Amino acid sequence: MSKKTPPRARAPQRAKTSRRETASLGRRIFRALFGAVTTLVVVGMVALLGAAWIYQGPGPAAKGGDKTTVILRKGASLPEIAASLEQGGVIRSSSIFMTAAKLTGAARTLKAGEYEFDSRASMAAILDKVRHGRIVRHWITVPEGLTSDMVMDILNKSDVLVGDAATPPEGAILPETYEVQRGEDRAAVLKRMMDDRDKLLNQLWANRQPGLPYQTKEEAVTMASIVEKETGKKGERPQVAAVFINRLRTGMRLDTDPTVIYGISRGRPLGRGLRRSELDRVTPYNTYKIDGLPPTPIANPGRAALEAALNPAKTDDLYFVADGTGGHVFASTLEQHNANVAKWRQIERDRAGDVPVVPAKPAGT
Numbered sequence: 236m237s238k239k240t241p242p243r244a245r246a247p248q249r250a251k252t253s254r255r256e257t258a259s260l261g262r263r264i265f266r267a268l269f270g271a272v273t274t275l276v277v278v279g280m281v282a283l284l285g286a287a288w289i290y291q292g293p294g295p296a297a298k299g300g301d302k303t304t305v306i307l308r309k310g311a312s313l314p315e316i317a318a319s320l321e322q323g324g325v326i327r328s329s330s331i332f333m334t335a336a337k338l339t340g341a342a343r344t345l346k347a348g349e350y351e352f353d354s355r356a357s358m359a360a361i362l363d364k365v366r367h368g369r370i371v372r373h374w375i376t377v378p379e380g381l382t383s384d385m386v387m388d389i390l391n392k393s394d395v396l397v398g399d400a401a402t403p404p405e406g407a408i409l410p411e412t413y414e415v416q417r418g419e420d421r422a423a424v425l426k427r428m429m430d431d432r433d434k435l436l437n438q439l440w441a442n443r444q445p446g447l448p449y450q451t452k453e454e455a456v457t458m459a460s461i462v463e464k465e466t467g468k469k470g471e472r473p474q475v476a477a478v479f480i481n482r483l484r485t486g487m488r489l490d491t492d493p494t495v496i497y498g499i500s501r502g503r504p505l506g507r508g509l510r511r512s513e514l515d516r517v518t519p520y521n522t523y524k525i526d527g528l529p530p531t532p533i534a535n536p537g538r539a540a541l542e543a544a545l546n547p548a549k550t551d552d553l554y555f556v557a558d559g560t561g562g563h564v565f566a567s568t569l570e571q572h573n574a575n576v577a578k579w580r581q582i583e584r585d586r587a588g589d590v591p592v593v594p595a596k597p598a599g600t
Contacts, residue, residue: 289331290358295324297354306417307365309347313337316345316365325352325361332358341366349417373417377410377428379537380463382502386428386535396421406456406532408432435538443545448483457528459536459544464493468562472543477550478565487553489522497533557582 297303305323307316313336317329326332336342341362348370352361373395377386387402395415400422408425409432415424440452449455462476479489492509496502498520499513514521520529536544554572555563559582566572 289327290335292357293355294326294352294357294361295355297352298324301354303352303354304349304371305352306349307345307347311347313342313345320361320365325356326358328358332362335359335362336366339366346370371417373415374412375415375424376412377408377535379410379540380460380534381410382497382534383408384501385503390421390425393421395419396424398422400425403429404531406453406460406535408535409435410535410537432535435541439541439545444547447545447547448480453532454528455544456536456541457532459540460532460534461489461491461493461528462543463536463540464534465491466563469539471562472539473546473548474550474552474565475555475563476540476543476547478552478555480544480547481551481553483527485553486526488524488526489528491522494520494522494529494533497529502534 303323303325305319305325307319311319313333314329317326317332317336320326320332321329333342335358336345339362345365346368348368350364350369351371352364375389375393375396377389381389383402383405386408387400390396390400393415395417396419398420400420403425408428411428411431413424413427436452436456440455443455447455449458458476458479461479462472466472466475479491481487482489493502495509495513495518496505498518499505514523517524519525520533522529550565551567552565554566554569554575556572556575556579558564558575559579564575564578566575
């Protein structure tokens with residue numbers, strides 16, 4: 236009788252069940268991972284859209300008025316710039332600003348300075364402004380013919396500049412319009428003004444007309460300061476310079492009122508005409524009483540006056556007097572000059588009943 240084969244264990248059924256359980260677990264893990272990824276994608280998209288809205292959308296409103304001023308320090312890092320903008324109330328997120336600056340390539344080109352941002356300006360507009368250095372620009376204008384004391388008055392009254400500066404020597408400043416930045420030191424601005432004068436003076440001195448009666452550059456500046464105070468017309472400055480240079484060459488005294496005024500008030504307006512007693516008083520600056528040039532300049536001459544003093548007109552004129560039009564008429568002889576003076580006196584008499592004029596003393600009388 237043959238032996239019966241014992242029945243096998245039910246292992247195949249258990250394996251099949253295990254495979255089903257493994258597949259089910261895999262699907263659950265896949266669904267969980269898919270859900271997590273989907274959630275991350277959605278969250279990321281929301282975050283990205285939020286960041287884009289913060290970058291492109293309206294920014295914070297100004298706390299006062301319609302603009303906000305923020306000063307970015309020279310040498311500041313990107314995090315410091317972003318923090319300054321956020322603390323200043325012009326952006327909502329310093330981290331988004333830094334990310335945008337890096338992604339746009341602006342991170343290394345952000346410029347320091349004083350900025351003025353419109354209320355609710357977008358972060359994109361703010362980044363663009365800082366990237367291109369569209370700073371608030373401040374200007375200080377020094378008119379020609381001011382004394383150094385008067386120039387210091389202008390610098391000291393500026394609420395943009397800081398620090399103290401000593402009054403420079405007379406004639407050491409080049410009158411111009413200078414751009415300055417908020418927080419810039421007064422002494423540094425003054426040095427720029429003086430350096431500009433030195434640079435211009437060196438150029439003009441190197442190319443000066445031969446045979447001029449100056450021993451030093453400062454004597455040329457002194458002459459230029461007299462020319463500056465004698466006429467406000469750029470075109471006639473070379474003629475005025477020629478008159479005084481011709482007088483130096485011939486040994487005549489300069490006989491010019493502005494030097495007398497400087498000896499009285501250091502060049503500040505008297506608010507009246509000169510008195511006979513002041514013209515007769517001997518001071519180092521009274522060119523009616525001293526020979527040659529005064530000891531220092533009497534003002535800070537501008538470019539045109541410096542050019543005239545170092546390249547005067549080639550004339551024989553020794554005299555000039557006002558012509559009634561704001562300029563002067565010139566003469567080489569005293570006879571011609573006296574006739575010109577008579578004409579000016581008649582103009583003064585004709586105007587006596589009209590608006591008063593400030594009489595110009597005839598040079599050389």
